[in-house]
Structures are given as C-alpha cells and as structure tokens.
Amino acid sequence: MTTSDDAFQDHYPENVAQCYGCGRLNEHGHRIRTCWDGDETVTRFRPEPYHTSVPGFAYGGLIASLIDCHSTGSAAAAMYRQAGRDMDSQPPFRFVTGSLHVDFLKPTPLECELELRGQIKEIKGRKVVVTTSVLADGVVTARGEVVAVQMPDSFGS
Ligand SMILES: CCCCCCCC/C=C\CCCCCCCC(=O)SCCNC(=O)CCNC(=O)[C@H](O)C(C)(C)COP(=O)(O)OP(=O)(O)OC[C@H]1O[C@@H](n2cnc3c(N)ncnc32)[C@H](O)[C@@H]1OP(=O)(O)O
Numbered sequence: 001m002t003t004s005d006d007a008f009q010d011h012y013p014e015n016v017a018q019c020y021g022c023g024r025l026n027e028h029g030h031r032i033r034t035c036w037d038g039d040e041t042v043t044r045f046r047p048e049p050y051h052t053s054v055p056g057f058a059y060g061g062l063i064a065s066l067i068d069c070h071s072t073g074s075a076a077a078a079m080y081r082q083a084g085r086d087m088d089s090q091p092p093f094r095f096v097t098g099s100l101h102v103d104f105l106k107p108t109p110l111e112c113e114l115e116l117r118g119q120i121k122e123i124k125g126r127k128v129v130v131t132t133s134v135l136a137d138g139v140v141t142a143r144g145e146v147v148a149v150q151m152p153d154s155f156g157s
Pocket residue numbers: 008009011012013016017019021022068069072073076077080087092093094095096097098099124125126127147149150151152155156
C-alpha cells in the first residue's frame with residue numbers, strides 16, 4: 001500500500017537497497033528520500049561538513065550524485081504512476097542511469113538544506129528522461145538531466 005508519506009526508496013526491494021546514493025540499507029550512503037509533490041518529485045538533503053569543495057560550498061560530485069539518484073527514483077515512480085500500479089506490485093520497475101548531465105550554475109552553499117525538484121520530461125519504452133533542479137534557499141544552483149533506462153535482465157553480464 002502506497003501513502004503520500006512514503007518515499008520511493010522505501011519500496012526498493014532489499015536486494016537493490018544498497019545503492020550509495022539512495023539505498024536505505026547503505027549506512028555509509030546518502031540515503032535520499034524522494035516523494036511526489038503534484039507532478040514534480042522532491043528530495044531534501046542537508047550536506048555534511050565533509051561534503052565540502054571550496055570552503056563553504058558543496059562538492060560537485062555530491063550534487064551530481066544527488067541528481068542521479070533523485071532522477072532514477074523519479075523515473076521508477078513515474079513508470080508506476082503511468083501504469084496505474086502500486087509501487088510494491090510485481091514485477092518491479094528497476095532503473096539505472098544511462099546518462100547524467102549536470103550544469104553547475106552557481107556555487108551551492110554547504111550549510112543549507114538542499115531541495116531537488118524533478119520533472120518527468122519523457123517516457124518512451126524503457127527510457128525515462130528526468131530534469132532535476134537543485135535549490136539552496138530557493139535559488140537554483142544546479143540543473144541536471146538524466147536518461148534513466150529500465151535495467152535489462154542481462155545487466156552486469
Ligand atoms: C519507485 C519504486 C521503485 C521500486 C523498485 C525499484 C527497484 C530499484 C532498482 C534499483 C535501485 C538501485 C539502483 C539505483 C541506481 C542509481 C543510479 C546508478 O548509479 S546506476 C549505475 C550506473 N549506470 C550503469 O551502470 C548503467 C550501465 N549501462 C547499461 O547497463 C546500459 O547501457 C543501459 C541499461 C543504460 C542501456 O542499455 P540498453 O541496451 O538497455 O539500452 P537500449 O535498449 O539501447 O536503449 C533504450 C533507450 O535508452 C536510451 N539510452 C541508452 N543508453 C543511453 C545513454 N547512455 N544516453 C542516452 N540515452 C541512452 C536509448 O537511446 C534508447 O532510447 P530510444 O528508445 O532510442 O529513444
């Protein structure tokens with residue numbers, strides 16, 4: 001049963017819940033949590049002091065990582081929504097990143113809760129394109145576009 005308080009990542013089966021960016025079972029990872037807000041998806045994340053780049057500002061790789069996992073989770077959720085399916089229903093939609101593009105528009109402050117807002121740009125076959133903005137105190141500091149592709153059965157072989 002899916003409620004509005006659920007994060008998409010709460011529904012990842014245990015065997016794929018170890019992802020460094022979004023796996024709820026990875027105690028060393030970011031463990032992001034993403035939800036719908038109307039037709040947009042939202043993740044809130046507070047960087048740690050060790051996520052630094054230039055003093056006072058967040059490391060770009062962290063930003064890219066947040067955009068990546070926010071977007072792949074959004075892609076899966078969008079596919080369930082389009083299919084009118086509950087996120088716990090079988091078979092699961094499992095997405096990996098085909099491509100990740102990030103524009104760093106402004107320095108992102110470190111001591112600030114970040115908000116990521118995603119929009120579903122396209123759903124086509126096994127592919128979902130998601131655009132994600134990163135906001136710090138309401139200012140967009142980075143924008144990303146992710147092509148998420150449903151994992152083929154042959155993944156990793
Ligand atoms: C909401 C509840 C959910 C509950 C259940 C969910 C379970 C959760 C599952 C998992 C969660 C944990 C995991 C999170 C992941 C986090 C993010 C990562 O770090 S992922 C690791 C890094 N990424 C890789 O290692 C991929 C390596 N690459 C591949 O395996 C393949 O290249 C793959 C699958 C990406 C594509 O291979 P093909 O053979 O399946 O692709 P073809 O069939 O040729 O293309 C399909 C469509 O995708 C486009 N496409 C494919 N690759 C593209 C690329 N690199 N750039 C742009 N488009 C690409 C193609 O143009 C095509 O689109 P056209 O139909 O023509 O419009």
